[in-house]
Amino acid sequence: MKICVLIKQVPDKDSSLTIADDHLTLVENNITWVSNESDNYALEEALQLREKHGGEVIACTLGKDSARQVLKDALAKGADRGIFISDSSFESLDVLSLGKVFASTLEKENFDLIMSGLQSDDQGNSQLGLIIAELLNMSHGTLGMGTEIIDDSTIRLKKELEGGWFQWTKLSLPASISIQSGINSPRYATLKGIMMVKKKTVDEINASDVASRASASNITVKKLYVPDKTKETQFIEGSPDEISEQLVKLFKNDIKVLN
Amino acid sequence: MKILVYIQQDEGKINSVSLEALKGAQDIAAQTNGTVSALSFNADVCSQLAGYDVAEVLVVEDDNLNTFNPLFYLKALEDIAKAESPDIIVFGHTYEARDWAPRLSARLDIPFISDCIGFKNEDELTFIRSIYQGKFNSDSVVNNGAFIVSFQSGAFRVDGLQSGSADIRQVTVDLSGAGDSIAPEEKFQEAEQAIDLNQADVIVSVGRGIGKEENIELARELSKTLGGEIASSRPVVDAGWLESSRQVGSSGQTVSPKLYLALGISGAIQHIVGMKGSKNIVVINKDKNAPLFEIADYGVVGDIFEIVPKLTEKLQNA
Ligand SMILES: Cc1cc2nc3c(=O)[nH]c(=O)nc-3n(C[C@H](O)[C@H](O)[C@H](O)COP(=O)(O)OP(=O)(O)OC[C@H]3O[C@@H](n4cnc5c(N)ncnc54)[C@H](O)[C@@H]3O)c2cc1C
Ligand SMILES: Nc1ncnc2c1ncn2[C@@H]1O[C@H](COP(=O)(O)O)[C@@H](O)[C@H]1O
Numbered sequence: 276m277k278i279c280v281l282i283k284q285v286p287d288k289d290s291s292l293t294i295a296d297d298h299l300t301l302v303e304n305n306i307t308w309v310s311n312e313s314d315n316y317a318l319e320e321a322l323q324l325r326e327k328h329g330g331e332v333i334a335c336t337l338g339k340d341s342a343r344q345v346l347k348d349a350l351a352k353g354a355d356r357g358i359f360i361s362d363s364s365f366e367s368l369d370v371l372s373l374g375k376v377f378a379s380t381l382e383k384e385n386f387d388l389i390m391s392g393l394q395s396d397d398q399g400n401s402q403l404g405l406i407i408a409e410l411l412n413m414s415h416g417t418l419g420m421g422t423e424i425i426d427d428s429t430i431r432l433k434k435e436l437e438g439g440w441f442q443w444t445k446l447s448l449p450a451s452i453s454i455q456s457g458i459n460s461p462r463y464a465t466l467k468g469i470m471m472v473k474k475k476t477v478d479e480i481n482a483s484d485v486a487s488r489a490s491a492s493n494i495t496v497k498k499l500y501v502p503d504k505t506k507e508t509q510f511i512e513g514s515p516d517e518i519s520e521q522l523v524k525l526f527k528n529d530i531k532v533l534n
Numbered sequence: 535m536k537i538l539v540y541i542q543q544d545e546g547k548i549n550s551v552s553l554e555a556l557k558g559a560q561d562i563a564a565q566t567n568g569t570v571s572a573l574s575f576n577a578d579v580c581s582q583l584a585g586y587d588v589a590e591v592l593v594v595e596d597d598n599l600n601t602f603n604p605l606f607y608l609k610a611l612e613d614i615a616k617a618e619s620p621d622i623i624v625f626g627h628t629y630e631a632r633d634w635a636p637r638l639s640a641r642l643d644i645p646f647i648s649d650c651i652g653f654k655n656e657d658e659l660t661f662i663r664s665i666y667q668g669k670f671n672s673d674s675v676v677n678n679g680a681f682i683v684s685f686q687s688g689a690f691r692v693d694g695l696q697s698g699s700a701d702i703r704q705v706t707v708d709l710s711g712a713g714d715s716i717a718p719e720e721k722f723q724e725a726e727q728a729i730d731l732n733q734a735d736v737i738v739s740v741g742r743g744i745g746k747e748e749n750i751e752l753a754r755e756l757s758k759t760l761g762g763e764i765a766s767s768r769p770v771v772d773a774g775w776l777e778s779s780r781q782v783g784s785s786g787q788t789v790s791p792k793l794y795l796a797l798g799i800s801g802a803i804q805h806i807v808g809m810k811g812s813k814n815i816v817v818i819n820k821d822k823n824a825p826l827f828e829i830a831d832y833g834v835v836g837d838i839f840e841i842v843p844k845l846t847e848k849l850q851n852a
Contacts (some may be wrong), residue, residue: 281779288543288742288800290671291821312769340830370636371645397666400648402636410638414715415604429768435785437629440721447715455770455785493645493681497660497673501823508817508833520835523818523852530814532736532760533794533852 276330276424278321279358279381281403282314282349284342290398298498310345312514312517313392317454319461320422322353322391331355335381337365337373343477350472357477364482369494371396374406379485382411383533388430389451393418401453408451416444418455535568538592540611541583542630543576550582550692551626557690558653559624565655568621572700573614575599575607577617580702589700592618598709602718604634608748609712612641614705615680624816629784632706639682646682651664651689667802668825680686687784687807696749723753729779735792736762739782739809743819743838750775752839753797756846765789793815797838801826818842 280312286292287307295302310318321332336342336351337360346357360380365373383388391404391412396446401417408415420441421433435455446452511521527533539559543548559570573635575596576581576685583591592614598606614640615623621706625631632845639646651671652662660673661683731737738757744750750764757764764780771781782789784804794812799805801817801824809815817830820837827833834841 286666288667289822292666294670315780353833361554369645371575371639371643374640381815392539399663399665399667400636401632402639402646402648405634405636406640409637415637416631416716434633435629437720437784438788439723439786440726443719445719450715456768457778460774493677493679494647494674495677497675499665499670499672501669502664502671502828504828506829506831508827508830510833510835512835515836515840516790517541518841519848522834522845523848526760526793526849527630527852530793532762533849 276324276326276387277385278324278330278332278388278390279351279384279386280314280318280319280321280334281355281377282334282336282345283311283392283395283397284308284336284338284345285395285397286309287497294499294501298500299496300499302481304400307346308341310348311392311395313394313454313456315461316456316458317390317392318349318352318354319459320387320419320454322462323459324388324422326426330387333358333384333386335360335377337361337376339366346477347472348464350475350477351461351468353468354475356475358480359370359477360480361480367492367496369492370400370402372492374403374410375452376485377403377407378410378481381407387448389413390503391450391451391453393453393455404451404453411449411451413449413451415451416446417453419452420455422452490508535563535564535622536618536620537563537622537624538566538615539572539624541572541574541579542626542628543574543579546576546578547627548579549626551628551685551687553626553692553695554690555624555626555685556588557692557695558685560651560696560837561690562622562655562659564661571618571620573611576609578666584700584702585697587696588700588847590700591702592705593702594705594707596707596709598713602630602633603713603716604637605713605716606709607634608638608641609709610707611638613707615642617705619680621680623680623682625682627684627686633782635682635684636677639658642680643687644680644682645676646684647676648684649686650683651686664803667800669823686803688803688810691825694722724778728777730789731763731780731789731791733780734743734763736760736795737782737789737791737793737812738762738795738797739765739767739799740770740776740797741767741799744770744775745798748762749839752842752846756795756807756842756849759846759849760793760795762791762793767802767805788813796826796830797842799826800824801828
């Protein structure tokens, strides 16, 4: 089984983020970068599939220079190889155009399985894996909460549906599947794993390698801004003691949940 | 502006998020001099659709479309898009839409602005998305040509739908061989649905801000003191700190207690859809910009580890 895992570098959820003066980008110097949450689960699932069925796991990211770190982390956890796609001309591409960049990069590798997270925690398009499936003529499934390899040409995916429902779906390989958080318990890198990183290869891809497919973006982002507040929230202030005191009163007198 | 709205139905009932999207389409049409058509793959819901203010209702009847298979749905909408040439194809951003709308974008080679929370028509038609987990919004426009857009749950209100009386038109598609590589099986629920959070007047809900498993005890103690149930956001369940039946949100339970006390929850839309109906929402979060404050009745900007133990103690002595 030859598996590709797509991992995006995104700001850590606890980073305090500030919009830059151009109203389009973020101030970068105080951002802590991490691998996208659901992508970590996708990587773990890929590594477990390899452990059970043999094969190869290749981690792939598209991003700025800093994004090399997500590949290093994936290699340290056990991925066999990395693919680093980077070019300043990719930075403002919409997700369909990005999909074309990925498709032309990944096409020649003939992966059995492409695994991605269900959505990126920054842009949240929830699209890339399916776009690649279409462009590379693969089957697909989303929101995976379980996988089972049936044979060389079939995988079963347990898909999460709304409100606590699930559905197994049989997919012919090659397939592009997206993974939901919680499917497994992602491992941490071991010291040995970290030592191995240097011995593994990372292929570098830039715009000249994918010219045939990539196209100009057809969506323009005009600006980023902090959403307006619509609801009047009553803020309770003071020391922890005073706040607790006021909450007790609130629960008792206003919300009336104390008896 | 010719707008085609795909109406999802679940076992013969129209999905409410796609009805909201229909309202969004009516609003876009009103501001751009456009027309709206509603498309369904199920004849049973057409008479309801025909009662809304739409130019027409398109219906495809084909056995392959009775239950959801993304590849059949894709081929059907591809055929229809080619025959009808809509300028905008609109979806509700449901899990089902996640499983085929992006692929439609690639197949038709038109852009897809997904999971929008609204639109505005100032100089040009602009779609608003919530990004960075609700911290920021972005305004996007399509440079040229047809496109797809999906709207998040709650973006529009169904009760604002304009009524009317539309004609229903049958359309045919050719689905031969389209769905071969994907075979969905029966839907099921996991047996364990032990806890019905809807019985509780008080829910104390913990998020990732609780930090580690041992700290759950703090919240459990508080919820016991309040005579309530403990619940959580998804990451807490993902980490195995609470059982999955205590998860609130789009993939968990929908609750509406008298008091929903959120501890260290940021307020992603997938959490909000599960608790926004609560009578009183009290949020404690150390980040004053946490999106959950947006829907809070009462807010405390502070550290749960400083406040929760004190609060429990005071309640016990009250
Ligand atoms: C298809 C799909 C379905 C999903 N379904 C669900 C669902 O059903 N339910 C759900 O909840 N999520 C769901 N999610 C995930 C959702 O998008 C968010 O990732 C999740 O809700 C975030 O959980 P959180 O707020 O606990 O964590 P975070 O976003 O990490 O927020 C943690 C918060 O804790 C605060 N904090 C940290 N330390 C402290 C402290 N000491 N004191 C006070 N505050 C502190 C931080 O300021 C932060 O705001 C789904 C996502 C997708 C894409
Ligand atoms: N720049 C990127 N590099 C690597 N993987 C990505 C990138 N963008 C998106 N992905 C993958 O596609 C998934 C869905 O992203 P999105 O469509 O942006 O929500 C993510 O969870 C990643 O697995």
